Amino acid sequence: MAASAAAVLVRYCLLLLCAAAAAAVAQEVVVPPPHDEESDTVLQSSSSSSNYCLSWRLGAETNNVRGWWTVPAQCCGYIQAYMAGSGQYQRDVDLIVDQIMGHASNVAAGSSSSSDDDGMDAWVLDVDDTCLSNMLYYKTRRSYGCLPYEPLSFRAWASKARSPAIPAVLGLFNYLRDAGFKVFLVTGRDEEALGDATRLNLLRQGFVGYHRLILRTASYRGQSGVVYKSEMRRQVMEEGYRIWGNVGDQWSDLLGHSLGNRTFKLPNPMYFVP
């Protein structure tokens, strides 16, 4: 019964390969898009499907459900309703950003009373579906996560530099910058392919005055989000920065090492980044 960690890792890799194969097949299949009608009913109804999807969403957001490739088929309408129809996604983001602001203002108040401002107080924010919303892409091209991740079409979308800001997070960003925190934007986007577009998109949306945008360089390609982002934060901390908050929509933004003083998980039931 003493399975080695290596054996479990191999099994996990096999599962990932199977998922990738299934996803490749799935892209050949026409998946019915979620319906377009006003969808409070879908989100709030007490049908067994909605009850299951409410449980599934909680399971995904709490990192109990992992490694999923698409939204479960029976939850396509539910997730559309959650993201776009009912306003619940927006409410969830707003409530969590309120919590973040509370933490940030506590830290700022504590530090403003001290005289040793050395300019090394920092926050880390993710970019995709944290600062910038890809909901329009996921609506039009991925049926709100019912079709699996597709790197080429996502790159085409991101290259347009037209992802809108998530308003509450832009407000948080402005607050952090104005309070004197150094804001590091840490993204898994590829530096070479998407660096210019990402800088332009952030500028267009008002994310101005961040301390550094960290994109994935060639030497980190292929690494998982957890490994890559932990390493980026470690380097920031080794420069002497104190990371007071770390905000992302994926658990891979918030696990690993060098996490900072506190982490915050924004909702995103459309995709899972390992």
Next chain:
Amino acid sequence: MAASAAAVLVRYCLLLLCAAAAAAVAQEVVVPPPHDEESDTVLQSSSSSSNYCLSWRLGAETNNVRGWWTVPAQCCGYIQAYMAGSGQYQRDVDLIVDQIMGHASNVAAGSSSSSDDDGMDAWVLDVDDTCLSNMLYYKTRRSYGCLPYEPLSFRAWASKARSPAIPAVLGLFNYLRDAGFKVFLVTGRDEEALGDATRLNLLRQGFVGYHRLILRTASYRGQSGVVYKSEMRRQVMEEGYRIWGNVGDQWSDLLGHSLGNRTFKLPNPMYFVP
């Protein structure tokens, strides 16, 4: 702006003290109990209060909302409906236990094919609202979390040794034991005050064959859940056990160090243990 960690800690302690004071006052105030009617409507309605409470519950379950002392007043009916009226709590538990079973069976399958079964594969389960449900106490004495934690009445309840099993978790427990895992039950309950009652309660409810029940001894009194439970797991791991899964209803069961291979968060919107 360079706030020291100590300064933030002091501020946090002050907040906790304020919360404790507020709670003491709150106990003098008559809090209206949540209504008793069948409550699918409350849980699923699209009223602004229910929408807020759905966000609050997500925030609490994802550990974004921390340090709360009671359920927000406007969510008392909603949380009652969630826990008891609608069956959604039960469904959430069942879905997460399905995920746990998937992980456990993967580990068991991987390990059964190896020949080096040394009897050191282990799981850690919390007791309160993981193995045993305190929902009846929280219903009758704490208005499903709308009244703050009250140690004396909780001790009186736990002393009766009448907390029912959470059925899905009992099934998980039996599976783990029968698959050859050593199951460690790790609880913050006080050994001296509640050791006998806890053993009796577990026995009555069918939790038979666990490897060890770890209760809080005098030297760990007053420690936070995170510190105490991390230390208990560290000692287990230092004996050579490999912790493959770690299951609890509180984030303080699942944070800190010596976490094990994977953690699982069961739902509990009725109270927060730091």
